[in-house]
Amino acid sequence: LFLPTQLGRHFWPEFSSVFSLPVDYLSPVIYFWDVLLILLVLVSIKKWTWQPPLTLVAIFLLSQAISLLNAANPAAGLVRWEQLLIISLFGLYISQQNWLKVKSQLFWPLLIGFLFESGLALAQFFNQGTVGLWVLGERTFTIDTPSIAKFNLSNFELLRPYATFPHPNVLSAYVLITGALLYFLIAPALRRWVVILAATIIGLAFSRAVWIAGLIWLFQYLYRYWLVAVIILPLVAWYLTSLLNYDALSFL
DSSP, X not given: OOTTOOOEEEOOXXXXXXXXXXXXXXXXXEEHHHHHHHHHHHHHGGGXXXXXXXXXXXXXXXXXXXXXXGOSSHHHHHHHHHHHHHHHHHHHHHHTSOHHHHHHHHHHHHHHHHHHHHHHHHHHHHHTBOOSOGGGXXXXXXXXXXXXXXXXXXXXXXXXXXXXXXXXXXXXXXXHHHHHHHHHHSOGGGHHHHHHHHHHXXXXXXXHHHHHHHHHXXXXXXXXXXXXXXXXXXXXXXXXXXXGGOOSOOXX
């Protein structure tokens, strides 16, 4: 439930600044979700059994730790490694559980998070700025904020929504993954609405990499649900007309 939020405590050591300016991507953060996950792992780790996922995660984390030896900013790299460790522990916890039991436990948190982030993203897009939910980690910005992500449609600039995430690309990835999981967890009669809402948010966030991944996933459903096609096709045309006037961000 708290996974998509940025509710946490930032710390600002010297290595987190660039040219004396603090950079939040380099700042160590203790998130509320991290604390909950660590407590969950500590309570359940005695019941874990050694399985292939544990070996793969151990090899991955070791390789990433070794790569820090040649890093330009090892301390900042260690901050990112810590986040990889946290999310790996969550994956290992899931792998140790009975899927049928986990399935029932994940449904409502995933649905609430999906609906909240989607609703917040829509509110930000129509408001062209944040709506003031800073307590959940929403950053304060408007379309006039320097370096804010936006796209240009026929010489008319529009804000790309962030929801509570650090960037619209992260929002798009979250909506795509969560929407795909909910598609298989929710009642069949409601699946089309999950697809429509996910497609709308991904379209507004204008993350080109997630567009490609989402369209590949949606392709098998477009011929069944004409409402999805009605939303997707105009967005594809919109994207193509905006391609040459896109913001200065990279492909991702």
